[in-house]
């Protein structure tokens with residue numbers, strides 16, 4: 001019904017590092033060549049945990065945008081924008097909050113986890129509880145079809161789907177819907193109208209998903225329908241409501257997990273990160289001082305790569321022959337740890353060279369980033385306003 005679209009955001013709470021690159025950015029770079037993508041700096045989300053230290057947010061926002069561009073996000077392919085520059089996110093969040101049961105928010109698994117993980121912060125706030133709902137607004141406002149997520153975020157997408165469904169159920173009701181839908185069916189032409197009715201019956205009476213998919217594909221092809229009729233016919237397939245908000249799908253990302261220098265999750269706050277645009281000497285120094293398998297006290301002691309964080313870097317950065325060389329050399333004490341680390345250092349420096357090059361023009365002239373984001377903000381806002389027009393109308397807030 002609506003064009004396929006991907007939406008994803010990141011919180012600007014500090015410098016980006018290689019964990020972000022391998023965990024998310026590489027996926028974004030791949031997706032931007034496949035579908036229209038909207039990538040946003042989630043500055044309001046950053047406030048949910050950093051409300052007492054907002055200075056870091058503004059600084060990190062610009063750094064983060066340069067990091068995205070450095071990594072290979074292409075503003076001619078993707079729309080890059082700042083969440084708070086599209087205030088309709090907040091409006092939709094507010095409107096959705098009216099009908100979202102509190103229990104839905106409290107049962108989001110990451111809510112309790114985060115409160116435990118960030119025990120040093122007071123997160124018993126209204127904003128923090130509403131964080132997944134703001135996320136839902138961020139996605140639903142663009143009628144996104146796909147949201148790239150890791151396994152742990154799947155429950156958030158499930159909740160977004162429930163919220164969209166509930167919204168459509170509550171507000172997609174239209175006076176005379178049945179008659180209007182049947183008029184719209186006729187506009188399909190007799191052959192298509194018959195097929196539509198057959199597929200609708202098959203789906204509603206026998207729950208055949210294939211029939212639903214076929215009918216949706218047919219509607220996608222029916223160019224002559226107005227947007228309103230199209231929404232009605234999509235809604236009529238599944239019930240008796242217009243579909244105003246679109247249920248997004250979770251797109252599971254197969255991200256390589258790059259741990260921190262000490263083997264824990266890479267995080268600036270743990271002091272175990274390599275920045276996305278780290279200079280060469282620092283990369284080399286950081287890898288050279290990385291801990292290794294504690295069993296290798298002397299050069300002549302054999303080790304076990306499975307107990308060494310450097311091995312996890314090899315799994316991300318090295319080809320099969322190099323990895324075989326590491327396993328053989330480590331377990332037989334045939335190589336030293338410094339020798340073992342060199343291919344990782346070389347690979348990281350090679351990976352980062354084009355990033356430094358891509359970032360340079362933006363560092364030389366920061367107005368380029370400002371202008372690029374201003375364009376992105378406008379483009380995103382246009383889409384958001386389209387959805388909000390329908391949302392306001394459906395909720396009786398159009399005042400025309």
Ligand code: SF4
Pocket residue numbers: 292293296303304305308309310311326329330331335336337338340341
């Ligand atoms: S040889 Fe390599 S894998 Fe083995 S302990 Fe040393 S750094 Fe780790």
